[in-house]
Amino acid sequence: MSETLKHIVNYFSAPEWSFTIFSVLFIWALFQRWIWTRQGVIIAMVAISVALGWALQDANFRVTLLKPDNAPIFLMIYLFSFFLWMAMLQAHNNDRRMEQRLPPEEKETSDQKTWVWPDLVYIELLCMILCTVALVVWSITVRAPLEEPANPANTPNPSKAPWYFLGLQELLVYFDPWFAGVVLPSIIVLGLMAIPYIDVNPKGSGYYCFKERRLAILTFLIGFFVMWDFLIPIGTILRGPGWNVFGPFEEWSSHKVVALTNVNLSEYVWVKAFYPLGQAIGWEWLAQGLPATDGSLSLANITRVFKKEFAGILILAFYFCVLPGLLARGWLKDFCERLGFARYSVAIFLFLTMATVPMKMYLRWLVNLKYIVDTPWIKF
Amino acid sequence: MPLEKPKNTILESQVKKSIFRVGIPNTDRKRVLIVLGNVFLHLHPTKVRTSGVKLRFTWCAGGLAFFLFLVLTLTGVLLMFYYRPTVDLAYPDMVDLREQVPFGIMREMHRWGAHAMVIVVMLHMFRVFMTGSYKPPREFNWVIGVLLLVLTFLLSFTGYLLPWDQLAIWAITVGSNMAKATPFLGAGGPGAEFLQIGGVPLIHPGDDARFLLIGAKELGGITLNRFYVLHCIFIPLAAAVLMAVHFWRIRKDGGISGPM
Numbered sequence: 001m002s003e004t005l006k007h008i009v010n011y012f013s014a015p016e017w018s019f020t021i022f023s024v025l026f027i028w029a030l031f032q033r034w035i036w037t038r039q040g041v042i043i044a045m046v047a048i049s050v051a052l053g054w055a056l057q058d059a060n061f062r063v064t065l066l067k068p069d070n071a072p073i074f075l076m077i078y079l080f081s082f083f084l085w086m087a088m089l090q091a092h093n094n095d096r097r098m099e100q101r102l103p104p105e106e107k108e109t110s111d112q113k114t115w116v117w118p119d120l121v122y123i124e125l126l127c128m129i130l131c132t133v134a135l136v137v138w139s140i141t142v143r144a145p146l147e148e149p150a151n152p153a154n155t156p157n158p159s160k161a162p163w164y165f166l167g168l169q170e171l172l173v174y175f176d177p178w179f180a181g182v183v184l185p186s187i188i189v190l191g192l193m194a195i196p197y198i199d200v201n202p203k204g205s206g207y208y209c210f211k212e213r214r215l216a217i218l219t220f221l222i223g224f225f226v227m228w229d230f231l232i233p234i235g236t237i238l239r240g241p242g243w244n245v246f247g248p249f250e251e252w253s254s255h256k257v258v259a260l261t262n263v264n265l266s267e268y269v270w271v272k273a274f275y276p277l278g279q280a281i282g283w284e285w286l287a288q289g290l291p292a293t294d295g296s297l298s299l300a301n302i303t304r305v306f307k308k309e310f311a312g313i314l315i316l317a318f319y320f321c322v323l324p325g326l327l328a329r330g331w332l333k334d335f336c337e338r339l340g341f342a343r344y345s346v347a348i349f350l351f352l353t354m355a356t357v358p359m360k361m362y363l364r365w366l367v368n369l370k371y372i373v374d375t376p377w378i379k380f
Numbered sequence: 381m382p383l384e385k386p387k388n389t390i391l392e393s394q395v396k397k398s399i400f401r402v403g404i405p406n407t408d409r410k411r412v413l414i415v416l417g418n419v420f421l422h423l424h425p426t427k428v429r430t431s432g433v434k435l436r437f438t439w440c441a442g443g444l445a446f447f448l449f450l451v452l453t454l455t456g457v458l459l460m461f462y463y464r465p466t467v468d469l470a471y472p473d474m475v476d477l478r479e480q481v482p483f484g485i486m487r488e489m490h491r492w493g494a495h496a497m498v499i500v501v502m503l504h505m506f507r508v509f510m511t512g513s514y515k516p517p518r519e520f521n522w523v524i525g526v527l528l529l530v531l532t533f534l535l536s537f538t539g540y541l542l543p544w545d546q547l548a549i550w551a552i553t554v555g556s557n558m559a560k561a562t563p564f565l566g567a568g569g570p571g572a573e574f575l576q577i578g579g580v581p582l583i584h585p586g587d588d589a590r591f592l593l594i595g596a597k598e599l600g601g602i603t604l605n606r607f608y609v610l611h612c613i614f615i616p617l618a619a620a621v622l623m624a625v626h627f628w629r630i631r632k633d634g635g636i637s638g639p640m
Contacts, residue, residue: 068547069547071492071495072492072495072496072498072499075495075496075499076499079499079503080499080503080506083439083503083506083507084506086436086439087506087507087510090436090437091510103639104639106431106437106638106639107431107638107639108431109429109430109431109434110429110430110431110432110638110639112429112430112431113427113428113429113430114427114428114429114430114433115408115411115426115427116411116415116421116424116425116426116427116428117405117411117414117415117421117426118405118411119433120424120428120433121421121424123433123435123440124440124443127435127440127443127444127447128443128444128447131444131447131448131496132451135451135489135492135493135496136485136489138488138492139485139488139489139492140485140488142488142492143478143488144478144487144488144490144491144492145491145545145547146474146475146478146543146545146547147545147546147547148545148546149471149544149545149546150467150471150544150545150546150548150549151546152549152598152599154546155550156546156550159550159551159553159554160550160551160554161551161554161555162536162537162540162551162555163495164498164533164536165533165537165555169554176561177557177558177560177561177568178561178562178563178566178569178570181557181558181559181561182558182559182561182562182563182566182569183563189526189530192505192526192529193522193523193526193527195509195514195522196514196515196516196518196519196522196523197519199514199515201515202515202516203512204512204515205512205513205515205516205637205639205640206511206512206513206515206637206638206639206640207431207511207512207638207639208437208510208511209512213512217509217510220509224502224506224509295573297574377570377571377573377574378563378570378571379570
């Protein structure tokens, strides 16, 4: 029974399954008022603990999870689940109040003032004491990790970044380092900074709510919980030697060989579509196969690169240059009018860039797509 | 009351009055004065919105992030007394801190505190987002907060290298290799090969973004020194300046947020 369950968990923890299941459940759950109750959080906390407790019975999972620097991941899972509940409970509560034409709960005391001394100072002191106690207990019970002395000649397999960057490292599977390691993090930081300037919705300032700012909250929570936080345990627990996927109850074997069958879009176009088509209708130009290219900057070569990658270049040009305009005229017309041209351009660029992450992940899982555009100089 | 006299002697003494100008804060006037007259407390106004004091509104996340920063400063300074940032000595100093100090938990406090700070800073951002507290007039303070989040990651990241064990150098190798892929500025990044004059590349492993980060072509003693200075001096100072702006702006932008 337990073994069967472990096999099932191993199977469904592969990123294509677990990411899908988690995203769907997460987004669905945000709308379910009955989940965000006091009983709900107790059940969730107990469920997480039972699941972890059960999983830790397994030797392989213990080895993976109890690695020295994984302690913060426990803390993160508990704290983030708890405070997600804390936020959504108050958000749904305020939504309910506003449906009954009551002001948000915070409003009841927001016009009153409280003395900093002693009321606020007292709360802060208690928080500091509790935090200190927790930190001291944690420090006494769990030793700080210290591995073998640094040895540049001995590369551990897998080599992992600090835990909070493992979501980004996980994206290296789907993107090249220039994007996942440099450009995307920069866009994330700039995008976070841009939030107050592109969110022009005046509602929901200074109190918890969900209904009044669904788009903003959904975007942020999907970015924060699904794309950043969820990928951290994926990178920590499921990625073993060779950065291959291992189920939580699977032994990390460095002999596991996963066939790399990833295919570029240009190959799909020229080899798998055009070639047989050209042969069938007897048009030689279509049946030429993948145009050969090299790294030189001669006009002839650049032309060949464009010819080889035309589909990907057209798709990206459409996605980033044409689609925003089409959306502004159609589906997002109101949104665009509210934001104005400059804000809309920034916002839609950030949305679309954010969306490339799951899209590229699914393209990899569904059709083994490697690069949409693969030039000798830049690959995406 | 038998203790009345010694109590009064202490409370009325010149020493006590010179330190705490205000007596027992039992009136509103004294409550104001005690906050105004104390350099630490005067980060706060004398009165705050009642809804903003509630723990379920703020989670005390911002306060705890700052508190953890202070804990890390204190434990970090203590660790600096014993730690020497060289390739030969860093690791033995770590072992000494672990083996030779009875009941020593400073390194544990520092390491777990650092992880906790990363988590708490993210939670603070989450809370501020969910309460819409970044909305006007607090837009700019959110921007400062994002910068502080980045500095928190950088502080943690630079500190990660200092034990100079396998965990440290390989995590930093993975991280710093990303700089190699910076467009135009990293030797392996897209576009870098076009930056050349007369066939001589301008961007190569000896001067690219990764070199700037680790101070050499490969991780080594100079990297350790560089990360040590960044970790102990440069980034904490930058964070302190931004924190000062962050706290100042909370008050200037109307204090803790609340519904209009």
